[in-house]
Amino acid sequence: MTIEATQSVRVPFGELDTASYTPTETGFGAPWIDVDEWREAPSPHRHVHGGFTGTDTKFTVYFPPEDVWKGRLFAPLEGAHGGHDDSFGGMMGELLGGLAMTVRLGGYMLDTNQGHIGDDVDPAFGEDNTVYGFRATNECARFSKHLAAQVYGKAPDHSYVWGGSGGGRRSPGALEWGSDVWDGAMPFMGGGNVVEHGDTRRVTGAQSFSFASMFNVQRLLGDKIADLVDATSAGGSGDPFAGLDTHQREELANLYRLGYPRGDEFMISQPMGQIWLWCSMADDLQAKDASYFESFWSKPGYVGHDAPQHVLPDLIDVEATVVRTLSPRDFIEDGDQFVGSKWDLMKATAMMMAGSQGMDMPICVELSGVEGGYRLGAGLKVLTGAAAGRQLYTMKNVDGVFQCDGVAEANLERFRGVQPGDKVHVDNRAFLAFCYYYRHHAMEDVQFDFLRLDGVPIYPQHDAPDQSPLMGVPYSGQYSGKLLWIHHTHDASLWPPQGLVYRDAVTRSQGEEGLRDRFALQWSENAEHVPPFILPSDPARATGTWLIDYRPLIEQGLVDLTRWCEEGIKPPETVFDFVDGKISLPATAAERKGIQPVLHVTANGAPRADVSVGTEVTLVAKAEVPPGTGTITRVAWDLDGTGFFAHVLDVDGTQEQVELSTTHVFDKAGTFYVSCLVTSRTDGDVNAVERQLPNLAQVRVVVG
Secondary structure: OOHHHHOOOOOOOOOOOOOOOOOOOOOOOOEEEEEEEEEOOOOOEEEEEEEEOOOOOEEEEEEOOHHHOOOEEEEEEOOOOOOOOOHHHOHHHHHHOHHHHHHHOOEEEEEEOOOOOOOOOOOOOOOOHHHHHHHHHHHHHHHHHHHHHHHOOOOOOEEEEEEEOHHHHHHHHHHHOOOOOOOEEEEEOOOOOEOOOOOOOOOOOHHHHHHHHHHHHHHHHHHHHHHHHHHHOOOOOOOOOOOOOHHHHHHHHHHHHOOOOOOOHHHHHOOOHHHHHHHHHHHHHHHHOHHHHHHHHHOOOOHHHHOHHHOHHHOOEEEEEEEEEEOHHHHHHOHHHOOOHHHHHHHHHHHHHHHHHOOOOOOEEEEEOOOOOOOOOOEEEEOOOOOOOOEEEEEEEEOOEEEEEOOOHHHHHOOOOOOOOOEEEEEOHHHHHHOOHHHHOOOOOHHHHHHEEOOEEOOOOOOOOOOOHHHOOOEOOOOOOEEEEEEEOOOOOOOHHHHHHHHHHHHHHHHHHHHHHHEEEEEEOOEOOOOHHHOOOEOOEOHHHOOEOOHHHHHHHHHHHHHHHHHOOOOOOEOOEEEOOEEEOOOOHHHHEOOOOEEEEEEOOEOEEEEOOOOEEEEEEEEEOOOOOOEEEEEEEEOOOOOOOOEEOOOOOOOOEEEEEEEEEOOOOEEEEEEEEEEEEOOOOOOOOOOOEEEEEEEEEEEO
16 A cells, blocks of 8 residues: 555655754753654554654654544553553554554554663663653653644644553653643553652652562462462352461451452462562662661561561572573474463563563573572572673572563663573572561551551551652642543552552642542453453463453543543543452442443352252343443353353343343353353444443352
């Protein structure tokens, strides 16, 4: 397809004007462009790549054909620390919508590295967190508007910044500090601390310290996590503490008090973003909070000193030998070496890393000489060879294979330069101390109140270290424009209490009027931090049978944000309660509101049915949508826990409420998790592909 057939070119390729643009942000030199060409993939667009002189800031702008552009700019911000300027044009775009979704929404897309390359700071700015928090993003957006005026004949009428996880951490900052740039923001799964507007200190995050509790529960429970998952799943006993000793009970209770999402206990054994964050901040924590890591093992009031029996059996401090390194390509081409569920999470994260690090980056190392011990989070320091001195930390371990990450050079190089025979020091003393970190760094957040009595901390306290400057600046809640916050009830990386932080910030900064006019909060029930197809599956049931793919809710949120900013129609908010670190949603759609359908299911009239082989089981699904948000468009059952909702019931898209029953006969003994998936859409179109808003529910059928 030729460009003439697709788009009228106002400015020829290679001739976009950069010289007349003057950067707004201090320290940013003249913009430059090194790519300006037409591309057909991932969707037809004019592809412009460039950056700013004297900085590491880079960007990619994707301009779709003029006949589909509706005057909008959408800037998705990458999660974690950011650091890549092509995330949403590649794998990340495939996961979260990217250019295809942006085109459906009538926008062009801006993708930036948010001021730095990988997990390293820009040498020109050092640890200036304002650059990575908002200045680089906002400067790229301003320049993209300068380019849009040439490509389309006018700058965008409306501009929106959005993102999840680390992108949810930083997109509010872009709005708070970019009143000249953005009309609205849509963070989802964000979190952080709150300061007065104008305070640009580094972020101090309660969530990262709470992860310590999750790691500790995984370590202490071990194989008992399977019993915990069984008890808290559909039709289970409901008693998560059964079979645990005193210390295990205490740590699990503390985990729940800190806000870990009930119903997502399986993910305690499958850390993903949580362990990456430890790897990214371990060096900094040990340097700036050295007194804690020393005191843990040597002073009263700390488990390492007072009750070493809880940590010493897991201790590792050995010198090991490198057998080989492994890249994502190795996991694909030599897949028969990595068979079995124990490899699933390592392979999944390897493929995710391939999107930013490349297929041939050596991200894993196989070691000999490590016997026993608890390996998650363990430090690996290369002692000999070309990479001597490089410090990494363990994200995943299977048998003798360690998948690792780190900061700065360690993040960018991983195990590049490491050869068979090189020596590595494996040491997990710091991580074992971190497992109790939350006790000794009680934040002001309400979920930490149980660690105080009459306002006095129970355990010796240390000052909470700051997070990486790449996380940006704290929230203030002071902004013009509109902000729609979306948070997930089952997010094991940014727990439900983090979904309330920004609402409280807006209330403090703008009062009830600002909260009403410029802020909205929606909860996505049964949604995790990433879509379920990225997550490992419980051996008893596919992940997609109990966690939804939340991407349609994100796209609907962006649609609703544009309507709010451009037409004044505020998105419907979700009603909820927050008690003991737990978010609870009302049982009916009329009470709950929001945009997501509500679903309840039974087997023979209850959450659990115990039957004999060959006995007919009656399954009932009751689904409804919140008032004014559309109709039910699909009801389907997964009868065997495989994740394929093949048993589809008849729904025509005209009803706001449905109650449908079906029967099934199980022809063999076993425990079956039977799930129902429903979707709704604002216009009731049962044939539409996008914005089918999901929810699901599950029952247990025990066939004896």
